Amino acid sequence: MNSTALSPCCEEAPVRLAPRQATPTCGEALVTLLERYGVEFVFGIPGVHTVELYRGLAASSIRHVTPRHEQGAGFMADGYARVTGKPGVCFIITGPGMTNIATAMAQAYADSVPMLVISSVNARRELGSGDGRLHELPSQRDVFAGLTAFSHTLLDAADLPQVLARAFAVFTSQRPRPVHIEIPLDVIVAPAPGLAGTPVVFATRPAPDAAALKAAARRLATAKRPLILAGGGAVQAGEALRALAERLQAPVALTINAKGLLPPGHPLLLGSTQSLPETRALVREADVVLAVGTELGETDYDTLFNGGFAIDGQLIRVDIDAAQVMRNFRPDVAIVGDAREALAGLGAALEESVLSAPSHAWGAAGVTAVRDAIAASxxxxxxxxxxxxxxxxxxxxxxxxxxxxxxxxxxxxxxxxxxxxxxxxxxxxxxxxxxxxxxxxxxxxxxxxxxxxxxxxxxxxxxxxxxxxxxxxxxxxxxxxxxxxxxxxxxxxxxxxxxxxxxxxxxxxxxxxxxxxxxxxxxxxxxxxxxxxxxxxxxxxxxxxxxxxxxxxxxxxxxxxx
Known part of the structure; x- marks a missing residue:
């Protein structure tokens, strides 16, 4: 058979879509709303199931970047998000495009990286039909529910502003993780008059509880050997973290995603050495440990997989995720809220307190001893x-x-x-x-x-x-x-x-x-x-x-x- 008579699988067979509307479509409204949310880039590989998402893209301020594989699109979005703190956005084709990006979504999920994956999906009347249609999965949304903060099927174009608002609320006010929005083929081209003008509202991060801050401050004020463990959830709280560490003379260990919160050469910086015996010994000596924005998980605290990390003193945990506060190590005081506000609040509460004098050889002296021992090894x-x-x-x-x-x-x-x-x-x-x-x-x-x-x-x-x-x-x-x-x-x-x-x-x-x-x-x-x-x-x-x-x-x- 002549090759021109076939539709290459990678480019997909033509799909019957509604005639072009004079009224803006859902796909066009989506691009305009993304602009209003401050989106600068979209990463994706167009296919016939997503071309209607691209109808308004060329005339927008959003730049499209074409990877060579959808996994690359997801990793590009991840790198963009980690540098800016803003969500990386992907347009992904139904079926194989989504399974291709799954690994990138899983990496972003594990590291709490904001990512918005917008995909097509088969038309509403075809969902879950099992008819063997192009790119069909039994339930695409169910496949990605476990890799996202939420996975949503947009069944009505009128719901687009609300679903986008939910997604950006995750990115700005909760533990940031990927969000997946799939839009059926018939909804992408549905008329969407007025949607693009819907007001855009950004949610704020929750403030920490005042009573919990006071309880934590009392423990820190009486600590003779305080120590801080900071993770990627504190990445926007560098100034407050440094001020608190210096006031307490507390050694600070950073996870990989928190590197840079204290500058190189800072006398209280332990580095990212929580898996090494010398730092682990110092952590066990601490009478009060403040853990901020960190899972206290294996890939930062037990990279040698020997189960040797332990906290013997009192533990104060600060995290925006209430469930995470109770995982891995149960705290004596749990503070749920924004890390920057929590650290600033702890600093303010400590200003009213008389701090215990640090133990001999703690603080900078203890950090120097640990770093010297690690370097020698x-x-x-x-x-x-x-x-x-x-x-x-x-x-x-x-x-x-x-x-x-x-x-x-x-x-x-x-x-x-x-x-x-x-x-x-x-x-x-x-x-x-x-x-x-x-x-x-x-x-x-x-x-x-x-x-x-x-x-x-x-x-x-x-x-x-x-x-x-x-x-x-x-x-x-x-x-x-x-x-x-x-x-x-x-x-x-x-x-x-x-x-x-x-x-x-x-x-x-x-x-x-x-x-x-x-x-x-x-x-x-x-x-x-x-x-x-x-x-x-x-x-x-x-x-x-x-x-x-x-x-x-x-x-x-x-x-x-x-």
Whole structure:
């Protein structure tokens, strides 16, 4: 049969839709409302089930970015959201487009990242029919209910403003997580007169309870060994956190997503070392622990999976999520509300109190002892990889480093102190996916084009999403991609060997990354030592196209390790 007689599956077969209306459609009203909510970018791959969402997009202020896979769309939206604090928005096709983006939604869900996924779905009369229609799932909404704050089917165009308001209430006033809104094909094209003019209202975050703040302040005021654990939920509360820590002389440990809340070199900063014995011992010595905006979960507090993290003192927890306050470690005082307001409220309450004198060797002295002991325990490969990250930070002031699950990122999670919040994040926490780094870095660069953005990724992870280099070239996003090449899944290889398992499946073929990068339209080069890396980074800063810098682990270790 002549190929022109077939509709390619990836482009989908034509769908019968209603004639074009003179009145704005639901799809057009959606674009206008998204503009009014401040949406700057939409990430997606158009298909015949979503083209009506695009009808008003070209005339809007919203820029569309086309990834090479819907998973890439989700990771781009994630990177954009982490840098800005605003939701990343995706337009996704019914069925396979949604199952493709599922991993990105799960990563965002695990890390409390705001993401709005708007998809098509089959027409209302066809929902759940099982007729074998194009892209049909038994219930698309049910598939994604567990990956979202909520998943909603828009059955009437008139309900669009209300559903969007619910979504943005999640993003601005609750624990931020993905929201999925699916719009049936017949609803997308339904007339929607007046919807675009519906007033937009942003919900505010709940204030913490005054009595709970006072109860917590009383415990902190009498503490002789106070300590603070801060997570990504406190990312907007840096000033209040620093003021409170300094008043209490409390050591501060930060989760990966909270890096930068205290600046590098701050005398009370423990870093992100809660999984290491030295920091764990200090936490157990604390008589009062204040945990702010943190799950107290495994991927920040037990990355070695040995179950050794414990809190022996009194525990005060602050979180915007009432359920999370009671998970993992049950508190003595629970404060539900905005982290910034809670920390400011605690600071104000303590101003009226006479604080107990800190115990000897607590505060800055205790932090110094812990950090010195941890630094002394680093082996040569770890120091060599820490030097890689230090070189990046030194060569690119103000850099945002977006990481994947790869060895130097694991090292940086322990050793690197970011210069500001939202400047170091990666997929090694929470859901822990591979392939995140490149598309997320593209989203981060779109969010902050004036800043240098580096993707730090392994050779295995890059092969998951390498086609997104073409997306970066097409979108004119000069992101810098540093590939740590250890010729396979090096961390899993070591993990298997440590358990006396003969390594299998961890040595995939490694392509020529330099040739592939140039084929995608990127600049590309190798760097074998810090001087060569610095030179490459300086060239990348001046480049108008993405640059891929390959670092071969064996070469780097040979040059750097004495």
């Amino acid at each position: 680093h082996d040569a490969p770890m120091r060599a990889q820490a030097l890689l990250i230090e070189t990046i930070a030194d060569a690119l002031p103000g850099v945002t480093v977006v990481g994947d699950s790869t060895s130097p990122v694991y090292v940086g999670n322990f050793t690197f102190d970011a210069h500001a919040p939202r400047a170091w994040f990666n997929s090694s926490t929470g859901y822990g996916t591979l392939g995140y780094g490149l598309p997320a870095a593209i989203g981060a660069k779109l969010a902050a084009p004036q800043r240098p953005v580096v993707c730090l990724i392994g050779d295995g992870g890059l092969q998951f999403t390498m086609p997104e280099l073409a997306s970066a070239v097409e979108a004119a996003v000069p992101v810098i991609v540093i590939v740590w090449n250890n010729h396979g899944y090096g961390e899993i290889r070591k993990y298997m060997s440590a358990r006396d398992i003969t390594p299998v499946g961890v040595d995939p073929y490694t392509p020529d990354f330099i040739a592939l990068a140039r084929g995608f339209g990127c600049a590309a080069r190798t760097a074998a030592d810090p001087a060569a890396l610095r030179e490459a980074l300086e060239d990348a800063q001046a480049s108008r196209v993405p640059m891929v810098i390959e670092i071969r682990e064996a070469d780097w270790f040979a040059r750097v390790i004495d």
